Amino acid sequence: MGALDEGHFNGSLENGVKLESLKLDLEHESETAVMEDAVKVLLQGLGEDSNREGLKKTPLRVAKALREGTRGYRQKVKDIVQGALFPEAGLYNGVGHAGGAGGLVVVRDLDLFSYCESCLLPFQVKCHVGYVPSGQRVVGLSKLSRVADVFAKRLQDPQRLANEVCLALHNAIKPAGVAVLLQCWHIQFPEVECSSAEQSSHLTEVDMPGWVKISVTSGSGVFENENGDCWADFLSLLKFRGVNVENNSQPSWCPSRSLDVLACNGHTSTRNSSCRASTNMVPTQPAMITAVTTILQSLGEDPLRKELVGTPQRFVHWMMNFKRSNLEMKPNGFYSSRMGLLKSSLQNDNGNINSNQDEIRSVLNLPFWSQCEHHLLPFHGVVHIGYFQPHGADHVGRSILQSITHFYGCKLQVQERLTRQIAETVSSVLGEDVMVVVEANHICMISRGIEKVGSSTATIAVLGRFSTDPNAKAMFLQTISNSTGYGRT
Ligand SMILES: Nc1nc2c(ncn2[C@@H]2O[C@H](COP(=O)(O)OP(=O)(O)OP(=O)(O)O)[C@@H](O)[C@H]2O)c(=O)[nH]1
Numbered sequence: 001m002g003a004l005d006e007g008h009f010n011g012s013l014e015n016g017v018k019l020e021s022l023k024l025d026l027e028h029e030s031e032t033a034v035m036e037d038a039v040k041v042l043l044q045g046l047g048e049d050s051n052r053e054g055l056k057k058t059p060l061r062v063a064k065a066l067r068e069g070t071r072g073y074r075q076k077v078k079d080i081v082q083g084a085l086f087p088e089a090g091l092y093n094g095v096g097h098a099g100g101a102g103g104l105v106v107v108r109d110l111d112l113f114s115y116c117e118s119c120l121l122p123f124q125v126k127c128h129v130g131y132v133p134s135g136q137r138v139v140g141l142s143k144l145s146r147v148a149d150v151f152a153k154r155l156q157d158p159q160r161l162a163n164e165v166c167l168a169l170h171n172a173i174k175p176a177g178v179a180v181l182l183q184c185w186h187i188q189f190p191e192v193e194c195s196s197a198e199q200s201s202h203l204t205e206v207d208m209p210g211w212v213k214i215s216v217t218s219g220s221g222v223f224e225n226e227n228g229d230c231w232a233d234f235l236s237l238l239k240f241r242g243v244n245v246e247n248n249s250q251p252s253w254c255p256s257r258s259l260d261v262l263a264c265n266g267h268t269s270t271r272n273s274s275c276r277a278s279t280n281m282v283p284t285q286p287a288m289i290t291a292v293t294t295i296l297q298s299l300g301e302d303p304l305r306k307e308l309v310g311t312p313q314r315f316v317h318w319m320m321n322f323k324r325s326n327l328e329m330k331p332n333g334f335y336s337s338r339m340g341l342l343k344s345s346l347q348n349d350n351g352n353i354n355s356n357q358d359e360i361r362s363v364l365n366l367p368f369w370s371q372c373e374h375h376l377l378p379f380h381g382v383v384h385i386g387y388f389q390p391h392g393a394d395h396v397g398r399s400i401l402q403s404i405t406h407f408y409g410c411k412l413q414v415q416e417r418l419t420r421q422i423a424e425t426v427s428s429v430l431g432e433d434v435m436v437v438v439e440a441n442h443i444c445m446i447s448r449g450i451e452k453v454g455s456s457t458a459t460i461a462v463l464g465r466f467s468t469d470p471n472a473k474a475m476f477l478q479t480i481s482n483s484t485g486y487g488r489t
C-alpha cells in the first residue's frame with residue numbers, strides 16, 4: 001500500500017470534507033501511478049510502444065481495472081448487511097430446520113468475477129447461496145450477492161472464496177446455517193495439457209485453450225454435514241433449475257500451476273503452443289516479474305503470501321503469448337512456406353487462382369484467443385473464413401487458416417484489427433475474394449466496466465467479390481448460421 005508522509009491530516013476542512021477521504025484519494029492516486037508504471041514495463045517487455053495510439057491510456061485503464069477488480073479489500077461486510085436484517089415470523093409450530101425459523105432461502109445464479117491469485121487472470125463464477133433464517137429475521141436478498149462480491153473482488157482461489165463467503169454470511173446474519181456452491185471457469189493456458197479438472201471447452205478445437213471448470217462448496221451450521229438433509233434440500237433447489245451440482249474441486253485448479261511443474265522438470269511444455277515462437281518455456285523477463293510484484297503490493301496484497309509467490313512469473317508467462325512479432329519472423333509455429341502450400345493447393349490445372357466456375361468455400365469456427373490492448377484482458381471466440389475456390393482446385397487446409405488465426409490472435413489487439421489482418425493475409429494468398437467474420441466474448445466487458453455477462457461482439461471484413469456481390473455475402477453468412485443452428489430460416 002503506498003505510504004503517505006507524516007504530514008497527512010486527521011482534522012477536517014472548513015467545508016467539512018473529512019481529510020481522511022483526501023488521504024485515501026491521495027493514496028489511491030499514488031497506488032494507481034505505481035501500477036501504471038508497472039504496466040508500461042510489461043508493455044515494453046512485449047516489444048510494444050506504450051505511446052502508440054490504442055496503448056496510450058492502457059496503463060491507466062489496467063490500473064483502474066485491477067483496483068476495481070480488487071475493491072473487495074476495501075469493503076466491509078457489516079456495512080452491507082447492517083440495516084438489511086428484517087424481522088420475519090418463522091413457522092408457527094416451531095418445527096423446521098431451526099425450530100421456529102423460516103425455511104431454507106436460496107439465491108441462485110449470481111454472476112461474479114474474481115481474479116485468480118495464481119496467475120492474475122479473471123475467472124468467472126456462478127454463485128449459489130442458501131441459508132436458514134433463525135431468530136425470526138431474514139436478510140435482504142441482494143445482500144447475499146453483495147457480500148459474495150466483497151470476497152470475489154479480491155485475488156482468490158475458488159475454495160477459499162466459498163469458505164469466506166459462507167463464514168462472512170454466517171457471522172453477519174447469525175442464521176441456523178449457510179450453504180455456498182460456486183461453479184468457476186478459468187481460462188486454459190495454450191500450452192497446458194487439459195488438467196484433470198472437468199473440461200468444459202467453450203471452443204470446439206482440441207488444441208485450443210478452452211475453459212477449466214470446477215465446482216466447490218462450503219457449509220456452516222445446519223449445512224456443515226454435506227450428507228445431511230439441509231444440504232440435500234439446498235442441492236434440490238439448485239438442481240431443479242438445471243444447476244450442475246457435482247463438486248469436483250481440485251487442490252490447484254489454475255492451469256498455469258502445471259507450468260510450474262513443467263518448468264521445475266526443465267522440460268518443454270507437452271503441448272506445442274501455437275501462441276509461442278518455440279515450444280520452450282519463454283524465459284520470463286525479470287523486470288516484468290518485478291513490475292507484477294509491484295502491482296500486487298499496490299493492490300494491498302503481500303507478494304510473499306505463499307499462494308502469490310509464483311504469481312508474477314505465471315502472469316508474465318501468459319502475457320508473453322502476446323509478444324509483438326511479424327509474420328516473416330516465423331513465429332507461433334506458422335511458417336511462410338505454408339503460405340506457398342496454400343497458394344499451390346488453390347491453383348487449378350491451368351495454374352490460375354480464380355476462374356469463373358469457382359465456388360464459395362467456408363472454413364468455420366476456428367477458435368482463437370487474444371488480449372484486448374485497452375485493458376490487457378483476454379477476448380476469445382471463433383473466426384469464420386469464406387473464399388472462392390477455383391473449380392478443380394484442392395480444399396485449403398484448415399490448419400493453415402488456423403495458424404493465421406492464431407498468429408494474429410496472439411497479439412495485443414482490438415477485434416476490428418484482428419478481423420482485417422486475417423482477411424488481408426488470407427486474401428494475399430487466396431486471391432482477393434475473401435470474407436472473415438469474428439465472434440468473440442470480451443472479458444473486459446463481462447468481468448468489469450459494463451459487466452454484461454453473456455454479451456458478445458461480431459465483426460466482419462469483406463474483400464473482392466464479397467464486397468460487390470450481396471448474394472455471395474449472404475450465402476457465406478448463411479453457412480455460418482447453419483453451422484451455429486441460429487437464425488435457421
Ligand atoms: N472497438 C473496440 N473496442 C474495444 C475492444 N476491446 C475493448 N474495447 C473498448 O475499449 C474501450 C476503452 O474505453 P475507455 O473509456 O478508454 O476505457 P474504460 O473506461 O475502461 O472503458 P469501459 O470498458 O467502458 O469501462 C472500451 O469501450 C472497451 O469496450 C475491441 O476489440 N474493439
Ligand SMILES: [Zn+2]
Nearest residue numbers: 116118119254
Ligand atoms: Zn489462474
